[in-house]
Amino acid sequence: MANPGETMVAPAQRLKLRGTQSWEQLALCAAVLVLASLWASVGRAQDRAAAYAPADIRYGAQIYAAQCSACHGETGTQIGGVDLGGGALRRAPSDVDLRNVLANGIAGTAMPPFRFDPSELTAIVAYIRNMRTFDARGAAVGDANRGRAWFEGAGGCTSCHRVNGKGPRVAPDLSDIGALRSADFLERTLRDPNGSILPMNRSVRAVTRDGKVINGRRLNEDTYSVQVIDDQEHLLSLDKANLREYTVVTTSTMPSYKDKLSAQEMADLVAYLLTLKGLR
């Protein structure tokens, strides 16, 4: 290893989840993990080489049970000569390789290609790389129905977000967020919206030379102009030369749910968001 600072290498960071471990501990652990990887875990969430997040491992365990265990077995050893949880995989030494195997199958074998979306791929890889240490009994998985009830009810999420044609367009439409974003990314976003908001989605405030005030969410920007959806849901293209004032708000308008949700509620909410796969 050329670089001792390669903080993304997994083993040291792998979380051992035990049945007796409380969710508070888990949450603390997750928070530490997020902090520790604040600088390092910044590649596209789905592409991070080996920083396996608890939320991804949990989601991966669910997918594994539904899609993989019929052939590979609960412990990943059901196929002779293949031990999924046994460390280095002959066909998939790296996570990129493993994603390719999942997406393309292995020609000449019984391993078929799967149409997993990026968040599912991230999750399955995270789970397979942690099969031995992950204890499903201790990791209470989220309940998507409870998550949805909270999202549409007490959480008030639909006052800004739109899902499957319902809700305003002020904030990003979440109809396919569960396909685009990994479980870990969703959880981190809920805990720390400012750290996850795409620069493109930032709120902007503009005042034209004739005094008109425009508040909205940025959709695109270049040297001479900015494209927004304003708070009336109008698509506007503003010529910067005609603006008296132009401010990009670098913080998210979404509050942090770090202290507002219990670990179980957070898991429920993430579980619901992961069901939002868009039109397939």
Add this chain to the structure above:
Amino acid sequence: MMRKTILQIIRKKHRASLLCLALLVPGALCAQVTSERLRRAADEPQNWLTYSGNYSSQRYSPLKQIDPSNVKNLELKWVFQAQSLQKFETTPLVVDGIMYLTQSPNDVVALDAKTGRVFWVYHYATSPDSRPCCGIVNRGVAILGDTLFMATVDAHLVAVDARNGHAIWNNKLADAAAGYAMTMAPLVVKDKVIVGLAGGEYGIRGFIAAYDAHNGKEVWRFNTIPGPGEPGHETWQGEEWKHGGAAVWLTGSYDPDLNLTYWGTGNPGPDYNPGKRPGDNLYSDCVVALDPDTGKLKWFFQFTPNDPHDYDSVQIPVLADMDWNGSPRKLMLWGNRNGFFYVLDRATGKFLTGAPFVKVNWASGLDAKGRPIPTPQPPGAPTFPGIQGGTNWYSPSYSPRTGLFYVSSWEGYSTIFSGVDVDYKEGLRYTGGANTSPIPGADNPAGARQGPVNTYTEALGHGAVMALDPHTGKKKWSFEMHDVNCSGILTTASDLLFAGGREGYFQALDAHTGALLWKVNLGGEIIAGPISYQVDGKQYISIASGNGLFVFAPRDGAN
């Protein structure tokens, strides 16, 4: 008196053509581009005879019909639509009204430079073994006599008849399956075609070689990594030199008076794991000065020893003659991917001055000999400039009128570098990196955009066209863009500067001040250099954007 002056101007501008008419009766032969014409390309401002305009690679056009007062009257004259969705990085040649350009993978197209109508298309079938690291691109052809030369992505050099588009010879230079590729426009010097080989992400051993223009036979080869017993080999340990990269993927320059040709070399391999290759790793990240007749190394200068950041030094060597501390000197100006601007004496390779032109934190500065003083960033911390560099391969420009060096740059842009262990396997990538962007969720290395939306906006850093004073390295002005900027630059004798950017705008700036004089939205990323030429008394400007080549000229009747 007035009349005489005009005649003199006309004579000067068309010296080559007049000479041609005087010496050779058959008019057709006047299209022959002799090596003498290439040497005096600056005397034919109506043509664009080499990748960088002429051997000095200044991308400075002596044409001045289009000027600051009338540039607003430019209008689109024609568009060539490439039959390819690959990146369009071509710089066309223009020879006496005929334009020659390349489209992906390796087609040569001859067209009427005035109307865009196509005469012929030469299609070269590339090998499926070809594996260029960063896109199936080609940046243009070279010409000598009636023959065009194209370097292919599967590492062949092909000679094509400029009249009918048929192949004359085809020489395999290296093994594409092992990762060798070519994307550059060749450089013709005298009777030889000189190219370098790309493949620095595949553990190749780079080389620059000259081929006989008549038959494609290799005349000389300069290995950019010296072998056992050769000077410089001691900068490598063990067997790493065999896979040490130092690829060459952009066109060199040539000084006929010194009889030296200059080439920038690429990163050492594995790219991000310098611990695997202790030493300076010569001649990676260098400029090498070679005798074009023999390939013998006259001098070299290394910009980034033991480079951990993929700071290829393949930038176009810009040759300029100017006063230096009171006496005339033959200089080389270099805006490097590592974020520093350098001035070298091109006769000796002596370092004269250098200064960062963007934010740099991998080195605290340069010592008296131009060697960087490294300041490696702690693990997990961002390094400036990031993986795409402070600039990259984008053609810079130098205007002898303003005395300024112009470079496309990325500012405020960084990468978190992280080396990983990697073993060489022929034909597989040999980079040894797990690098990330410090911007949450952003692509690393931010090298390409998958669509027209600038998802990461100002967070990723931004592009600019900068005007640097070669004497101080200080910025005279900077034209800031919202997005990053991969465009080449053209300056003209009317003190205009043309450049694009990733946003797809093509702009004309005042070369003295950087003031915006004209712009047009071409709707596709500009990752090529503009050129200027003249046909039937009208000056044209061309630029590739997206998958089209757009050609502008003054509106008829407007001035």
